[in-house]
Amino acid sequence: MVEISIFILLVFMIIGMVFVLEMKNLLSAVVMMGAIDFGLSVIFLLLSAPDLAIVQIAVAVISLVIMIRATIHREIVETPSQESTFSSRVVMLCFLFLFFILIYPAFSLLPIFGEPIFAESASSSMKYLLEGMTQTGSPNIVTAIVLDFRAYDTLGEAIVLFTSVLGAVSVLRYRNRKKPGSST
Amino acid sequence: MTGMTIIVKTVAEWIKGFIIFYGVYIVLLGHLSPGGGFAGGVIIACSFIMMELAFGKDQAAKELSKHGSHLLDEYGALAILFLGLLGYFLPKLPFFSNVLMQKFSFIPFHILSAGSIPLINLAIGLKVSTGLYSVYIYLSHYDPRMQEDE
Structure with a gap:
């Protein structure tokens, strides 16, 4: 279903x-x-x-x-409609066919839908599921992994967001001479 | 009179508090239920953006200015770093280790549990909400014509 x-x-x-x-x-x-x-x-x-x-x-x-x-x-603005020629469509279909041929072995290697991949008790994700609650005290396993076991990655994500904010602020700033005191 | 019509302003004024409350709820209960600092912070930023859209930039600058949101964003990043450095206060512990969980004993399934995880969630919520709001406010207030007369 x-x-x-x-x-x-x-x-x-x-x-x-x-x-x-x-x-x-x-x-x-x-x-x-x-x-x-x-x-x-x-x-x-x-x-x-x-x-x-x-x-x-x-x-x-x-x-x-x-x-x-x-x-x-x-x-x-209405984008000008590009007249797609017959040869370009043939090239596109050829590339699609080639793509599917190359990617078919990878699809056949994938596990069945809904099957857990790391179900062995020795794997690290099983360890997180078994001991995450007792070690971190957080019933939400996603938060336990993101903010405790893998908190260093979360720091990296926060730094990525911080860098994007810095980029937006430094590219889109004003240098307004009339009001130097106001922080625009 | 900038902003939208009086209907939009009235409705935005009514539901502003509920949206912020919902975002704070998701941030605070991030270690117990689905959600966390990022999702709650985005919802809080949504309420700020709604107020900016409804009331115009002057009214929004009174509540949280560009400079203020940028400063709060930096304080959030510093808070995350400080909570990570707490691990060095005890010997033989790595960066970002859950010190509060090992020093004190918490009752599980309570809000005050899981050591430093709720604190990191709060810091991430502060950082994401103000950071996204400042990105939005810088993107929407940018006018290329004001750069030329310099």
Whole structure:
């Protein structure tokens, strides 16, 4: 049942992607991206990953607002439709065929859907699942791993966000001479 | 009179507190239920962005200015680093070790449990909310024409 729901949502997301790529209006494409993000969040929820679903829907909403704000003031230009010639389509189909041939062995090596990969008791993820609650005191195993066992990676992610904030501030700053005291 | 219509302003004023409350709830209970510092921080940033959209930039600058949000972002990063350095206060412990969990005994499944994990969650929530808000406010207030007359 979960697989069927995920399959339906994936088909919906692929149709949405095609609409995003083909749409002439920039604002409609941005709104369609929001629908795709919502579908992805529901997929995470069906795969019983509520932490990831919350983060996905919140980041999708915030990026949607930023993108709408960025596109709604620009004059929306219709992109000139490029006439795709017959040879370019043939080349594209050849590359798709080659891609599927090359990636087929990797697909056959994947485990069955829903099978736990690291189920052996000796693996590190099993150790986290067994001892995470007693060692960190946190019933949410995701938080226990992210903020205790792998807290150094979380520090790296925080530094990545800090660097992006610094980049935005330093690129988009004003040098306003009229009001030197005000911090704009 | 900048901002949107009076309907949007009234509704934004009503639901602002609920959104911030929900974000703080997700941050504070990050070690017990789904969520955590990042998700809660993004939700808090959403409420700030909603207020900025509804009331315009002048009213939003009164509540949390550009400079203030940037400063809070830096304080959040410093708090995460300080909580990581707590591991060095005890001998033979690595960086980011859960010192409070080993020094004190907590009752599990309570808010005050899991040692320093809720504190790191709070720091990440502060950092993410103010950082995303400052990125948004710098992106949306940027006007290329003001750069030229320098």
